[in-house]
Amino acid sequence: MRIAGKPVPQPSAREGEKPLSLWELAWRVVWMTVQLTLVFWLAQRGAFFFYQGF
Amino acid sequence: MSEATIDLVGGQFWIALALGIVLLTPLRHPGLRRWVFAAVNVAFLVLLLKVSPLVVGASLLITFGLLKGVEQRGGGVFLWVLGVAITVLFLIHKRPDLGRLLPVQVNPILAAVSFSYVALRLVELLRAVSQKQHPAPHIAEMINYLIPFHMLPAGPIQSYQDFRAAPSVPAALSMRSALEGTERIVLGLFKKYVLAYLIQRTFLTGFHSEGLYFVLEMQLFYLWLFLDFTAYSDIAVGAGRLMGIETPENFDRPLSARNMIQFWERWHISLSLFIRRNLFIPIQLGLQRRISIHPLWIASVAFAVSFLLCGLWHQLSWSFLAWGGFHAIGLILCNLYANYLKKQLKRSGVKEYLQSRRARVLATFLTYQWVAFSLVLIAYPWNGGGA
Numbered sequence: 437m438r439i440a441g442k443p444v445p446q447p448s449a450r451e452g453e454k455p456l457s458l459w460e461l462a463w464r465v466v467w468m469t470v471q472l473t474l475v476f477w478l479a480q481r482g483a484f485f486f487y488q489g490f
Numbered sequence: 491m492s493e494a495t496i497d498l499v500g501g502q503f504w505i506a507l508a509l510g511i512v513l514l515t516p517l518r519h520p521g522l523r524r525w526v527f528a529a530v531n532v533a534f535l536v537l538l539l540k541v542s543p544l545v546v547g548a549s550l551l552i553t554f555g556l557l558k559g560v561e562q563r564g565g566g567v568f569l570w571v572l573g574v575a576i577t578v579l580f581l582i583h584k585r586p587d588l589g590r591l592l593p594v595q596v597n598p599i600l601a602a603v604s605f606s607y608v609a610l611r612l613v614e615l616l617r618a619v620s621q622k623q624h625p626a627p628h629i630a631e632m633i634n635y636l637i638p639f640h641m642l643p644a645g646p647i648q649s650y651q652d653f654r655a656a657p658s659v660p661a662a663l664s665m666r667s668a669l670e671g672t673e674r675i676v677l678g679l680f681k682k683y684v685l686a687y688l689i690q691r692t693f694l695t696g697f698h699s700e701g702l703y704f705v706l707e708m709q710l711f712y713l714w715l716f717l718d719f720t721a722y723s724d725i726a727v728g729a730g731r732l733m734g735i736e737t738p739e740n741f742d743r744p745l746s747a748r749n750m751i752q753f754w755e756r757w758h759i760s761l762s763l764f765i766r767r768n769l770f771i772p773i774q775l776g777l778q779r780r781i782s783i784h785p786l787w788i789a790s791v792a793f794a795v796s797f798l799l800c801g802l803w804h805q806l807s808w809s810f811l812a813w814g815g816f817h818a819i820g821l822i823l824c825n826l827y828a829n830y831l832k833k834q835l836k837r838s839g840v841k842e843y844l845q846s847r848r849a850r851v852l853a854t855f856l857t858y859q860w861v862a863f864s865l866v867l868i869a870y871p872w873n874g875g876g877a
Contacts, residue, residue: 471684
C-alpha cells in the first residue's frame with residue numbers, strides 16, 4: 437500500500453528486518469527437519485524421558 | 491523434583507497450540523482475542539485434567555469473585571481467604587501425604603497444572619490488586635494470566651505488570667516470526683528429547699557413581715538440567731510467538747555466568763525477578779527502616795531468607811532447603827567480594843579486572859562448579875533411592 441508515493445510500513449515488519457532469502461529459508465527448514473527426524477527416531481525407540489517438574 | 495508435569499507427548503498441548511494459532515492469528519479485535527485465548531486455556535485444562543468444564547469454570551469464578559472482593563474491600567477478609575487458600579493448596583501440592591487426608595483428591599489436579607507456578611502468579615495478582623497498583627482483571631484476562639496453557643509446564647512466571655503492558659493486539663504474524671516461532675519449538679523438542687535424553691541415558695546414574703566419574707556426572711547433570719529446562723522455555727516462547735501472546739525469555743546463557751549474581755540474572759529469569767520483587771526488595775527495605783546496620787549485612791539477610799524460601803518453593807525438603815542455602819551463600823559471598831573489589835581496586839581497577847580473560851575463565855569455572863554442586867544436594871540419593 438502506498439500513500440503519497442511512500443510505502444506504509446506493515447505492522448508485522450520489524451525495524452531492520454531483512455526479507456528471508458530462499459536459500460536461508462531452505463537451510464533453516466532442513467535443519468528443523470533433521471532435528472525433528474532425530475526426535476521421532478528416538479521416540480520410536482521409546483526414548484521419552486520426562487522432566488520431573490517442581 | 492517430584493511430580494510429572496504436562497506431558498508434551500500427549501496430544502492436549504499440541505491441540506491447544508494448533509487451536510491457539512488458527513483462532514488467534516486472524517483476530518484483530520482485542521476483546522475477542524482475550525476471550526478466545528481464555529477459551530483455549532480452559533479447554534486445555536479440561537482436556538488435561540479430564541474433569542467437567544463446570545469444575546474448571548466454578549474454580550475460576552470463585553477465584554475471580556475473591557479477587558473482586560479484594561479490590562472492593564481493599565484486602566480484608568477476601569485477601570485472607572485467598573492467601574490461606576493459596577498456602578493450603580501449595581502445602582497439599584508439595585506434601586501429597588496432606589492431600590490424602592482430604593475427601594477429594596486434589597493432588598493430581600495441582601500437579602497437572604504445575605500449581606507452584608500458578609501460585610506465584612496468584613501472589614503477583616493479589617499483590618497488584620490489594621495494593622491498588624492495578625484494578626482486578628477482567629475474568630478472561632485473569633484466566634489468561636493465571637493459566638496460559640503454553641506457560642503451564644515450566645513457566646516462565648510472567649509478572650502481572652508485564653502482562654498488563656503487553657499489546658492487546660500483536661503485530662500480524664510475519665513469515666519470519668512464524669519461522670522463528672516454529673524453530674524455537676523444534677529446538678526445544680530437540681534439546682529435550684535428543685540432547686538431554688542422550689546425556690541422561692548415556693552418562694547419568696542418579697549419582698550412584700564414585701570418584702572421578704561422580705565429578706563428571708556433576709558437570710553433566712547441570713548440563714542435562716539446563717537442556718531439559720530451557721527446552722520447555724523454548725517451546726513456550728515459540729508457542730507464544732506463533733499465537734501473538736507475549737511470553738518472556740527465561741534463560742540467557744546461564745552456563746557462562748561469571749558469578750552467582752549473574753547466574754540468577756540468567757537462569758530462570760522470571761523466578762529470579764519474582765524473588766527480587768516479592769521477597770528480596772521488601773525484606774531489604776523492611777530491615778533498612780527498622781535496623782541500622784551496614785547495608786551489606788542487610789542484603790546478606792535478604793539473600794538468605796529469599797533463597798531459603800526459594801528452595802522450599804521447589805520442594806518442602808531438607809535437601810532443597812540446603813540447595814537454597816547454598817545458593818544464598820554463593821550470592822552473599824559474591825556480593826561481599828564485589829564490594830571488596832570496589833574498595834581495593836577502585837573503578838579503573840575493577841574495569842581492568844572485569845576485562846581480564848584469566849579472571850573471567852576462572853570465575854566462570856567456579857560459578858559452574860558452585861551451581862553443579864548445588865544440584866548434587868537435591869539430586870543425590872540421600873536415602874539410597876534414585877535421584
